[in-house]
Amino acid sequence: MNENDCQNVFALLSEYIDRQLPDGTCEELDRHIQDCAPCVEFVESLRKSVALGKKYVPGVDPMPVPDGVREALREAYAKSLAQREGSPPAH
Amino acid sequence: MSADAQEQPDELQLARDLMAGSAGAFEHFVDLYHGKIFRYSFTMCGHREDAEEVAQETLMKVFENLSQLREPEHMKAWVFRIAKNACLSKRRKSVFAPARELSLEELRPHRDGESGELDIADWSALPDASAQNAELKTALDHAVQKLPELYRAIFLLRDVECLSTADCARILDVSEDVVKTRLHRARLLLRAGLDAYMKTGQPKGSHPKTGVHA
Secondary structure (H helix, E strand, C coil), X not given: CCHHHHHHHHHCHHHHHCCCCCHHHHHHHHHHHHCCHHHHHHHHHHHHHHHHHHCCCCCXXXXXXXXXXHHHHHHHHHXXXXXXXXXXXXX | CCHHHCCCHHHHHHHHHHHHXXXXXXXXXXXXXXXXXXXXXXXXXXXXXXXHHHHHHHHHHHHHCHHHCCCHHHHHHHHHHHXXXXXXXXXXXXXXXXXXXXXXXXXXXXXXXXXXCECCCCCCCCCXXXXXXXXXXXXXXXXXHHCCHXXXXXXXXXXXXXXXXHHHHHHHCCCHHXXXXXXXXXXXXXXXXXXXXXXXHCCCCCCCCCCCCC
């Protein structure tokens, strides 16, 4: 296997996984990857890493919003809504 | 359809409801985004107190300036841009300061000179997205924390929050090409961090490949 091909594929793998490459390019990568065991292996590990990463949440949860803060937010929200009603319609 | 344009109908509808003053939208928005902004800023800054303050300050700015927002489609990116700036203000030194971009060559896994095999773990035993395993979750935490900040920010916005490439570019004041470049590097680094765990912590019966490169 030509390692230059692997190098070119390596640079495009995120967009390949997201299916964001132009049609022709995606098929080109498909053709290379299906015949290249190291690339198959690497794509699998990257795909699974991305899937895991998308589910990432830090191990710390926020405290509840304090009542006083919530009230201040509600007042600011009410003012903004009143301003919006008084403003000319948006395009 | 492009994966970049991931539809998030609930969030978009919530933005519409909030801007229209619909009943219940305020409470739902505060609870949802307080959590989102807290998690984003905690992962960026690493301080619970700072993250709580960033979440509250961001929400206050959002509600104070809500009348300026015209398009609900832009709500989420707008909120995260405010959060990013609030997060920055908590730091003496910018966590988003430009750092050297890693080259792809630095991120390529090593190959065995004779067999040509990659020096990576055996991932075939791991089901897709199986983050239920506590050890794997810890490994993911470490891998995320080890990401350089400019890659961590893109990873959080693009992969965790599913914001589009264009939205991420607006939030972070960089071009869309930079977002794509950094997302790829962030994912490669995350993969490498998890690979180290897969080599040592995988279930019995699997056959981690040999290799000493860390």
